[in-house]
Amino acid sequence: MDDIDRKLISALRHDARASLSDLAIDLGVSRTTVRGRIERLRQRGDIVGFTVVLQDDAKSDPVRGLMMLGIEGRGTDRIVRQLTGLTAVRAIHSTNGRWDLILELGTDTLDYLDDVLTQIRRLDGIATSETNLLLSTRKSG
Template sequence: MDDLDHQLLALLRHDGRAALSDLALRLGVGRATVRARIERLQARGDIRGFTVVTPADMAHAPVRGLMMIGIEGRGTDRIMRQLGGFPEVREMHSTNGRWDLIVEIWTDTLEALDGVLARIRKLDGVATSETSLLLSTRKGR
């Protein structure tokens, strides 16, 4: 992925229903370029789908947390693939600095969150972690 792909993904994360012409204008490229890049990102699996999050969705998963994960060696890609199989994992972000990944987790209860955290900590290559509960969201997508 190049810089344009990253910019396109950032715009789509903000508004997954944005018109191709609006995306093209903001990126400074043609509509056909945006369409081709979206199709390529989907074909490669970089975009796995588009979703809508409603207030009702958040009510069904009222416990939300951010888990910062430190990974031993070069296992980041493998661990991200494994985390992709956790239904409670809503988003994953690779980062620089102290933590290798930041993972957003949604569950029904604190006990369920505790169980997910325990499963993640047992993954081979997870060296350290720290989790913070999300108390409120001021601005969502």
């Protein structure tokens, strides 16, 4: 993945419905290049899907948690790509210490959070995990 791919992904994260023409202008490349790169990123599994973010989604989630993951082997990049496609995953942090990744999760119900946790634990390469619910936030940002 080169600098143009990273800029393209950043632009798509900001507006996944941006036209190929607008993306091409922003990146300083042709529409054909943008189309080809999106298709290549999808085929390689770097882009696993597109989603809609509603105004309510951008507000604070009623159920929030931190999930710490221990990864076996060298599957971190693949696992991060898979996690990026999950709508309940709000942020992915790499870290030092006992855990390899820390995820910020947000859902509307405990049942949905439980489903997400189960889905993540089943990913190939996840060795261990620990999850903590966030009860309140005293300072953010």
